[in-house]
Amino acid sequence: xxxxxxxxxxxxxxxxxxxxxxxxxxxxxxxxxxxxxxxxxxxxxxxxxxxxxxxxxxxxxxxxxxxxxxxxxxxxxxxxxxxxxxxxxxxxxxxxxxxxxxxxxxxxxxxxxx
Amino acid sequence: xxxxxxxxxxxxxxxxxxxxxxxxxxxxxxxxxxxxxxxxxxxxxxxxxxxxxxxxxxxxxxxxxxxxxxxxxxxxxxxxxxxxxxxxxxxxxxxxxxxxxxxxxxxxxxxxxxxxx
Numbered sequence: 033x034x035x036x037x038x039x040x041x042x043x044x045x046x047x048x049x050x051x052x053x054x055x056x057x058x059x060x061x062x063x064x065x066x067x068x069x070x071x072x073x074x075x076x077x078x079x080x081x082x083x084x085x086x087x088x089x090x091x092x093x094x095x096x097x098x099x100x101x102x103x104x105x106x107x108x109x110x111x112x113x114x115x116x117x118x119x120x121x122x123x124x125x126x127x128x129x130x131x132x133x134x135x136x137x138x139x140x141x142x143x144x145x146x
Numbered sequence: 147x148x149x150x151x152x153x154x155x156x157x158x159x160x161x162x163x164x165x166x167x168x169x170x171x172x173x174x175x176x177x178x179x180x181x182x183x184x185x186x187x188x189x190x191x192x193x194x195x196x197x198x199x200x201x202x203x204x205x206x207x208x209x210x211x212x213x214x215x216x217x218x219x220x221x222x223x224x225x226x227x228x229x230x231x232x233x234x235x236x237x238x239x240x241x242x243x244x245x246x247x248x249x250x251x252x253x254x255x256x257x258x259x260x261x262x263x
Contacts, residue, residue, distance in 0.1 A: 072259070074152075074238075134250070139188060
């Protein structure tokens with residue numbers, strides 16, 4: 033099964049700055065999702081972008097998807113200290129019997145300093 | 147509020163002593179998943195239930211079993227925990243994505259952190 037690769041592995045910024053995280057994957061997908069995980073907690077779904085979409089917004093989040101490059105980016109604008117968390121991309125691989133399952137990337141650890 | 151609940155939040159067991167982790171959901175979702183997540187790693191899917199159909203991942207050790215007695219509850223049994231099984235165990239649910247009428251976003255519980263002594 034494929035796995036998303038994320039970069040950077042860690043990102044440290046000041047409050048108010050924008051944070052950009054990238055995700056690359058290997059095979060065709062139905063959709064790509066981003067999740068957030070606070071330290072020692074479960075994951076929280078942030079946003080889903082389908083394979084036929086190129087950009088999506090939700091509040092301070094902006095996600096782009098480039099299926100030709102097999103990559104996605106998550107932009108958090110005007111970051112806050114409360115955005116400090118790990119961010120994971122997850123792909124729903126197209127075709128086969130794995131439809132519906134998600135494969136998670138290794139994650140980006142974001143630290144936002146007050 | 148509808149949610150996914152995991153108990154206990156922290157579990158300590160001894161090497162080789164069977165342990166059961168529980169998950170319940172009030173979302174009435176068809177699908178329930180168990181993931182293992184080790185420190186600074188991605189969640190790794192162990193298995194999932196689509197309604198009553200059990201789907202094991204090819205690389206999930208036999209030491210891990212699961213039960214889903216009804217829609218709301220799902221259990222993870224570790225028959226003989228080893229030191230390498232110490233991890234966070236995450237339960238998640240999603241709606242009926244096979245019908246194609248909904249996306250497969252997943253809703254996670256807070257996790258159970260397992261320590262093996």
